[in-house]
Every structure is written in structure tokens, then in C-alpha cells.
Amino acid sequence: MLIRKEQRGLWLAGGHSHWGLTLGPVAGRLIAEMMTDSTPFCDPKPYGAERFGR
Numbered sequence: 001m002l003i004r005k006e007q008r009g010l011w012l013a014g015g016h017s018h019w020g021l022t023l024g025p026v027a028g029r030l031i032a033e034m035m036t037d038s039t040p041f042c043d044p045k046p047y048g049a050e051r052f053g054r
Helices: 017-035
Strands: 002-007 010-014
Touching: 010 017
Parallel strands: none
Antiparallel strands: 002 010
């Protein structure tokens, strides 16, 4: 899974490969919690685009 805040108001959550139907709801919950500044149910850091370097 890949989560990235591209610019103000634009969030991306993707990279589920063929697991999209299974992981989609979890990714939706995680990104919704991040967007609303709620406490995420898990640490989003391992799923950030930054893990690939720049």
C-alpha cells in the first residue's frame, strides 16, 4: 500500500496490486483518519511514499 499527500487537498492511496478489494476498506479508513487529523488505527509511516526515497 502506498499513501502520499501530494499537495493541499490531494491525497493518494494505492498500490494494492490484486488485493484492492481486500485492502481498499482498510486503506480508506486509514487515509480518512489521516485527512481528518484523527488518531490513525495503525502507524501510516511504513506505507508512505517516502520509503522509496527521492
